[in-house]
Amino acid sequence: MFRRDLLAGAAAGAAATALPRFAIAQPTAQRVIKYVPHANIPNIDPFTNTAFIARDHAFLVYDQLYGMNDKFEPVPQMVQGHVVENDGLLWRFTLRDGLKFHDGSPVRGRDCIASIKRWGRRDAFGQELLARVADMTEDSDRVFTIKLNRPFAKMLEAFSKVTTSCLFIMPERLANVDPFTNISEAVGSGPFRFVQNEWVPGSSLAYVRNPDYVPVPNGTPSMTAGPKIVHFDRVEWKIIPDASTAAAALQNGEIDWWEQPTADLFPLVARNRNINVDVINGTGLIGIFRPNHLTAPFNNPAVRRAVITAIDQIDFMTAVIGDATVPGYQTLKRDGIGFFAPDSPSASTVGLDRYKKSIDAARAELQAAGAMGAKLVLLNATDLASINASALVGADLFRRMGFDVDLVSADWGTVVSRRASKNPLEQGGWSGFFTFWSGVDHWNPASHASIRGHGDAAWPGWPTIPAIEAQRNAWFDAPNEAAAKAATTEMQRIAFDEVPYVPTGMYYQPTAYRKNLTGMLKGQPPLFWNVRRG
Structure with a gap:
C-alpha cells in the first residue's frame, strides 16, 4: 500500500546540485544511518494506521511478544516462554526479565493484555483471537494468562505476524486509548526511541538507540526474530517524494539507503560502484484493484467479473517495474496471481482461467450486465509510483471496456481519507482504487484483509460475501494441512465468482543502499538492527 513517482534517469544528475544538505545531530556520521522510506507517515499509531510505513516505523520503536524468522516461524522475543494447558484453552506467558519502556517504566503483564485488546479490536487476526478469549489476567508483573472458550492453535502466529496491523506492546496508558482514536506519542520497548520533537510530517523523522534495550540473549538474527543488535546511535528518515532527488542523494552519499x-x-x-541493489522482500508485492461494492456499477458481481476478463497482469506489472532485472532474479514481475501469494501454502490455480485478457469479451459482459457507459470515479495516488502506474493503465483499460472514467489524482494521504467514505459518487464517493500488498499479507486467510467479506466491518470496498467468511472460519478450525488447503482453495473459487478485489499481478521491489552497509537482513519490513557500516 504505497510507492513513489518516476522521472527520467538523466534528471538524477541535474538534481544533484539542488539537493538539501541534511544536518547531522550527533558527533560522527559513522554512527548515523540516513534512509529514504517509500512514503510519508502522517499518523504514527501502528494499530489505527494499516499502511506499511506505520508498521515500518513501529518496528524501530516497539517490540513483539514473538518475532518471526525468515521461514515464517514464530520465535520468543519479549517472552521467556509459554505453557499451554487444559486442552489448549489456557495459555500462560512469562516475560523476559529487565524489559523497560522508553519512559523508564517496566514492561508488565497488564501492558501486554491492554495491547492485545487494543490491537485485537482493529486487526483481522486479532479479532479472531478475541472472539475466542474468555478472560485475560495478570498473574504477576512478568506473567499473564489467556483463557479461551475455544482452542486457538494459531496464537503464536497472531502474536508474531509482520503484516499490518502487527501486535506491538505499548504501555497500558497508551493501549487503553480507544482503538479508533489515534495515539499521539510513540513509546515502546524496542531498540530505538522515537525523537518526537524532531518529527516534521512530510519531511523527516529521527530515532536514537535505546540504551536500555535488552536483546534476546541467544539465537540468530532473522527477520524480526532473534537478537536485535543496534550498531547506529541514530536513524534518520528523510521523506523525498521526488525519485530523481533520492537517486542523486544516494549516489552522492548524502543518504545511505x-x-x-x-x-x-x-x-x-x-x-554506481558504491551502491548495492538487492531484493530483500522475497515474498514480492501483489497488486490489486479494489472495487467499491456499495456503489454502482461495482455493486454488481457480473461487472466485477468483467474486469477480470479484461486484465492482463503483465501489462500492469510492466508499467510498475519495467523489464530490468537484479542479480538473482531473471525477471521482477509475475502473472498468474490469484487470491493468495503464489509461493504460499494457500496458493491455488483454481479460477485463473478467468483472465481472458480480452477487451471484446469484457465489453460483451458489460453489455449483458447493463453497465456499458457507467460512470467510474477512480482514486489515484500520484506520489506513489507503483499505484500511479497501475491507475494509469487501469483507467485506460476501463475506458476501452466502455466505462466513463473520472481519474481523481491526489497524494496517498488524500486517497486514504477519501476511500473511507461510503457516500454515493455524486456526494464525494468513489468506484475503485489500485494498491499493493506484500506477498506475506496474502500468505493465508488470517491477515488477508482484502479478501474478507464481512460487510461494513471490512476494509474499504466493504464486500459482503458470507461464503468467503465461512471458509475463512473453516481454515482457522482446520484439523490438518489438507483441510486448511481445501478451505483456501474454496475461498479462491468463491473470490473469482464474487470478486472482493481483482489481483493485478506481482513484482519484486529492489532496494538500494551504500556498499559500506553490511548485515542487511532479508525479509520485511526494512530492519535497522544487525546493519553496520564498514
Missing part, C-alpha cells in the same frame, strides 16, 4: 528505487532509476544507481 533508498528503500524503493523506481523502475527507471534503479538500473542507474546499480551502475
Whole structure:
C-alpha cells in the first residue's frame, strides 16, 4: 500500500546540485544511518494506521511478544516462554526479565493484555483471537494468562505476524486509548526511541538507540526474530517524494539507503560502484484493484467479473517495474496471481482461467450486465509510483471496456481519507482504487484483509460475501494441512465468482543502499538492527 513517482534517469544528475544538505545531530556520521522510506507517515499509531510505513516505523520503536524468522516461524522475543494447558484453552506467558519502556517504566503483564485488546479490536487476526478469549489476567508483573472458550492453535502466529496491523506492546496508558482514536506519542520497548520533537510530517523523522534495550540473549538474527543488535546511535528518515532527488542523494552519499528505487532509476544507481541493489522482500508485492461494492456499477458481481476478463497482469506489472532485472532474479514481475501469494501454502490455480485478457469479451459482459457507459470515479495516488502506474493503465483499460472514467489524482494521504467514505459518487464517493500488498499479507486467510467479506466491518470496498467468511472460519478450525488447503482453495473459487478485489499481478521491489552497509537482513519490513557500516 504505497510507492513513489518516476522521472527520467538523466534528471538524477541535474538534481544533484539542488539537493538539501541534511544536518547531522550527533558527533560522527559513522554512527548515523540516513534512509529514504517509500512514503510519508502522517499518523504514527501502528494499530489505527494499516499502511506499511506505520508498521515500518513501529518496528524501530516497539517490540513483539514473538518475532518471526525468515521461514515464517514464530520465535520468543519479549517472552521467556509459554505453557499451554487444559486442552489448549489456557495459555500462560512469562516475560523476559529487565524489559523497560522508553519512559523508564517496566514492561508488565497488564501492558501486554491492554495491547492485545487494543490491537485485537482493529486487526483481522486479532479479532479472531478475541472472539475466542474468555478472560485475560495478570498473574504477576512478568506473567499473564489467556483463557479461551475455544482452542486457538494459531496464537503464536497472531502474536508474531509482520503484516499490518502487527501486535506491538505499548504501555497500558497508551493501549487503553480507544482503538479508533489515534495515539499521539510513540513509546515502546524496542531498540530505538522515537525523537518526537524532531518529527516534521512530510519531511523527516529521527530515532536514537535505546540504551536500555535488552536483546534476546541467544539465537540468530532473522527477520524480526532473534537478537536485535543496534550498531547506529541514530536513524534518520528523510521523506523525498521526488525519485530523481533520492537517486542523486544516494549516489552522492548524502543518504545511505533508498528503500524503493523506481523502475527507471534503479538500473542507474546499480551502475554506481558504491551502491548495492538487492531484493530483500522475497515474498514480492501483489497488486490489486479494489472495487467499491456499495456503489454502482461495482455493486454488481457480473461487472466485477468483467474486469477480470479484461486484465492482463503483465501489462500492469510492466508499467510498475519495467523489464530490468537484479542479480538473482531473471525477471521482477509475475502473472498468474490469484487470491493468495503464489509461493504460499494457500496458493491455488483454481479460477485463473478467468483472465481472458480480452477487451471484446469484457465489453460483451458489460453489455449483458447493463453497465456499458457507467460512470467510474477512480482514486489515484500520484506520489506513489507503483499505484500511479497501475491507475494509469487501469483507467485506460476501463475506458476501452466502455466505462466513463473520472481519474481523481491526489497524494496517498488524500486517497486514504477519501476511500473511507461510503457516500454515493455524486456526494464525494468513489468506484475503485489500485494498491499493493506484500506477498506475506496474502500468505493465508488470517491477515488477508482484502479478501474478507464481512460487510461494513471490512476494509474499504466493504464486500459482503458470507461464503468467503465461512471458509475463512473453516481454515482457522482446520484439523490438518489438507483441510486448511481445501478451505483456501474454496475461498479462491468463491473470490473469482464474487470478486472482493481483482489481483493485478506481482513484482519484486529492489532496494538500494551504500556498499559500506553490511548485515542487511532479508525479509520485511526494512530492519535497522544487525546493519553496520564498514
